[in-house]
Amino acid sequence: MTQVMTNTSYLQRLLPTGSDSSTSGPLWLQARREEARRQWLRVGLPKNSDEQWRFTDLSPLAETDFSTPAAAPAAVPSSDGRLPGLEGAALVLVNGNLYRPASRLPPAPVKIALLSQAAAADSKIFADLLGAQAHPSHHGLIALNTANFSDVVLVEVPAGVTVAAPLNLAVHALGNQPFTTYPRILLKVGANAAVTVVFSFTGPDHLAYLTNSVVEATVGAGSRVELVKIQREGTAALHIGSDYIHLDRDVTFQSLSLNQGGLLVRNNVTVTLAGPGSQATLNGLSMTAGRQHVDNHTMLDHAREQCASHELYKSLLAGRSSGTFTGKILVRPGAQKTDAKQTSKAVLLSSQATMNSQPQLEIYADDVKCTHGSTNGPLDDEQLFYLRARGLACNQARAMLTSAFASDVLARVWQPALRTMLEDLVVTELHRLEREEF
């Protein structure tokens, strides 16, 4: 399968044509675009020979003839990707651009800003945050996003502000021929603030398109932040999400990555514990069927002492779907009293589904606790028999066990309304998996 990407014609094809993107906007931006272009042309797509991309073959991306999407579609269908049942503000992004008619902007003091509309004076915050974590040198897809994004959305929660309802960023892909979209989002949370942000990704079914999204978040000292990603891309979509989260001291951070859609999905999550006393809890739930592939790749950078990170990633795999979990943990010198725990659990609902889990620990401090564990296998026969011996039909017993498997990840979500909505999404998805189990 791997005479992969010897053909390099895709490199130019995936870059913006004409001069608009690299010669517009402020000078700092033009320079970064140019740097990203060069980096992209130099490295291209990550290859399977790269240890960090071993299990995910991106060659379909090189082989698809993507057209560039219209930057701002005139009309957006009613299924614009907003989540039902969620109160609070919703920013609808269509192909990376804020689509105001469908959006409910959050009230002050939460600030929303767009790079495309930033006055010269306001562009400094973009210059400071953009690329501060997601550098084009990390991998080709960061470079590609940086060279291509059509706008940058900045969400700012000032210090001391508690945002009660979840803030929804509905990232919607729209097009009717194979196309690419490059959402780029910045989130800045000041000190002692609290917010839950829900990123939802949706797009058309049966159409090969690429969502290559980059999120950079910085969280100030003492804040409490929850990021929920609901990935429900179309059935033939390629989704690559690279999320960077930088935590100051004494932060309580939690994330959930719920993956249900897409054909080929890679989630890169990098959390930097940059101040002492912070806690990061990363949860994941992937539900796949058919030939879906979901690769969750997390990196916890314990840069300072007294921090805890807990990861629990779960996968339910039906059909011939496949999954990967890679948990990198870096404990830097001086990051004493680090407590890092990592767990990956997968239930294989069919004999043709596969799962790979691998921890990658790099520890340069001596007083630390790092544990990891993974279990992959079919539903437990003993449990199934026990339920059936009480009168539950086989499919009912299986449904009970799969939903129980998913429940603890969802139970951790802070916001009750959001939790209920997620549980509904999971139940619906379980029915899809059930139809495809064998």
Place this chain on the structure above:
Amino acid sequence: MPILEIKDLQAGIAGRQILRGVNLTIVPGEVHAIMGPNGSGKSTLAQVLAGRDTYVVTGGSVRLDGQDLLELSPEERACAGLFLAFQYPVEIPGVSTSYFLKAALNAVRKYHGQPELDAMDFLKLMKQKMKLLDMDPSFLSRAVNEGFSGGEKKRNEILQMAVLDPKLAILDETDSGLDIDALRIVAGGVNSLRGPDRGILLVTHYQRLLNYIVPDYVHVLRDGQIIKSGDKNLALELEARGYGWLEEPAAVH
């Protein structure tokens, strides 16, 4: 009509024969005990009757209330009125006891064409049954058997039996792992479920349980066959003399 009629039952696992022609008949109202040394096939018999597919039935027949049991799935057997109290009740994290029991009860009711119980009626029933076993209502919100003590697990089994109201209850080593107080409570629960319409089959290694649940008949299983049957005094004799004196297969009750 007998509630359970086992004729010449032969079964095994992975090519190894364990049951070598078991014959046993239970009529409603009777309590039978099956005793026997380790490896005699007691638990295999219990599992085979409940429909565990790791065992392969190679001969014989089993009728439950006149119905061919062996052609039914485990869930059909449960719905038809067979209940197995597990020797090792299984932990099911993420499923609350009340959710599980309600689903089980409604599955059985549905099978018999009865309407499902609503939440209120279900709770009322549960409270009544839990009192029987001296169980705290907080049981209901705990995940099925997860982190339960040995005694709690066994009580939970009897609670399920009380709720599902089977025609035939098979109790597999229900006394194992119980201290004397827990044993009294569990036995009290079982005794309260004795009745003219129900058959009970106790599978046990020790005579101790039979002091609390006094059987009408005692059978000795050895090498996959019932080699001796008698009344409760047989159990006392086994307690005193062990299994060694029973060599030849005897006439079957």
